[in-house]
Every structure is written in C-alpha cells, then in structure tokens.
C-alpha cells in the first residue's frame with residue numbers, strides 16, 4: 001500500500017492531466033504481441049459496482065465472490081476498507097479470469113480494466129483547486145501505443161461502456177471522499193464493518209435490511225422496498241443514503257415516529 005501511496009503522489013505531481021477532448025493513440029486486440037500480458041501480477045482495486053457486475057456474471061453471492069476472488073489489504077493510513085482482485089498463486093500471478101482467448105468475464109470486467117490505458121485521478125477535497133483528471137499509463141509491456149488507433153478520452157470512455165460504472169462511482173465517492181475523513185476523524189470498527197457490508201457485500205446488506213426490524217424503524221416506501229429487493233444497483237444507492245445517515249449523521253433516512261416513541265419510553 002505504501003507503493004500505492006507513492007504512485008498516487010507521482011500521478012498528482014508528474015503525470016500530464018488530460019481532459020475529455022484530448023487525444024491519444026492506442027489499440028488493443030488479440031493480434032497484439034503483448035496480448036494478455038496486462039492480465040497478470042497487477043493491482044486492481046474493485047469498486048462496489050465492479051463487484052456487483054462480476055458476482056452477477058459468475059452467478060454467485062457477493063460473499064462468495066469476496067471470499068474467493070479478493071483481498072482486503074490493511075494500511076494504517078487507510079480511511080476505509082479497500083478491495084483488490086486476488087491474482088492466482090502461480091509463477092505469473094495471472095488474473096483468475098484470464099484465458100488464452102482473453103478475459104472470460106469481458107462484458108462485466110472491472111472499471112480499471114475497461115479504462116486501461118487511461119487512469120482517473122480524484123484528488124481528495126483537502127487538495128484545493130484540484131478536480132478529477134485523466135492520465136495515460138504508458139507501461140513498457142503494453143504495445144497498444146504502437147498500434148493504429150486514435151481516440152479522444154471521451155470516445156474511449158463511450159467505447160468501453162464506462163458510463164454505468166461512473167454513475168455508481170459518483171455515489172461511492174459520496175462516501176469514500178466524504179469530508180468526514182478530511183477532518184482527521186476515524187470510524188469505529190462497527191461503522192467500518194457497516195461500510196464494508198454496504199459497499200462490497202451487497203447481498204449480505206440486503207439480508208440485513210429484509211431479515212431485521214429495519215423497516216419497522218425507518219421510513220421506506222413500498223416502491224423503494226421492491227426496487228432494493230430486486231436490483232443490486234438500487235440497493236447500493238439506498239445503501240449510500242443509509243451510510244450517510246448511520247456513519248456521518250446526515251438526515252438522509254427518516255426514523256419512524258413509533259420507533260422514536262419506543263426509544264423515548266425505554267429511556268424513562
């Protein structure tokens with residue numbers, strides 16, 4: 001993780017900042033001499049939406065996916081849990097999803113695999129006058145830069161189907177880049193566990209909602225209940241509201257009057 005922090009600093013200081021209309025030359029296809037070389041020994045951080053797409057592609061629960069395919073490295077400077085794709089335990093440390101023909105989960109591959117060779121830097125709120133910017137990762141092993149192919153950043157993002165990933169990413173940033181973390185405060189272990197469950201173990205979050213007294217205590221209309229029962233992305237959106245309420249004390253969820261009365265009675 002220290003290496004990651006070093007890389008982050010270098011990206012913010014040294015990499016040229018690219019905007020949506022900037023161009024780059026690149027193409028990737030099964031004919032490139034480096035085909036699949038980028039799918040081994042690599043740090044891939046997974047977003048909540050990545051996990052939803054991948055576990056649904058594999059038709060397994062979020063919990064099974066996390067157990068089988070991910071690591072959650074701990075670092076003292078970390079503000080909240082992060083999840084990484086676990087490479088195979090072999091000489092080449094290949095991605096568990098790479099095959100001779102390419103990515104076996106291509107239609108649901110993670111955000112960073114879609115974006116490559118582009119990266120997106122999101123400086124935290126504490127860095128003044130800095131917005132998000134794109135940058136190019138010019139890895140020596142990648143021969144895609146020698147191929148014919150001209151892209152704008154905007155064109156690449158459209159071609160790679162990034163939009164739903166970015167929509168869910170904006171929601172995630174409401175938590176991961178929350179000003180609470182810039183104030184130097186940290187979350188209790190229980191709150192970190194809640195954040196982990198909502199962001200990464202979405203099927204367990206659904207169980208938490210539907211198999212507890214949650215709906216007796218909080219106002220949630222029937223339409224929303226139905227949506228979050230059947231749709232992981234809707235559920236994650238609701239989860240972000242719940243996290244803002246339960247972690248940061250924002251008024252994003254309403255407590256039922258009866259629950260307030262019962263709490264007052266118990267206090268007496």
Ligand code: SF4
Nearest residue numbers: 039095097098103113
């Ligand atoms: S998920 Fe697919 S594209 Fe991404 S590293 Fe693995 S095999 Fe490659």
Ligand code: SF4
Nearest residue numbers: 028034036038142144
């Ligand atoms: S290394 Fe670059 S060109 Fe080669 S397969 Fe990966 S992304 Fe494509």
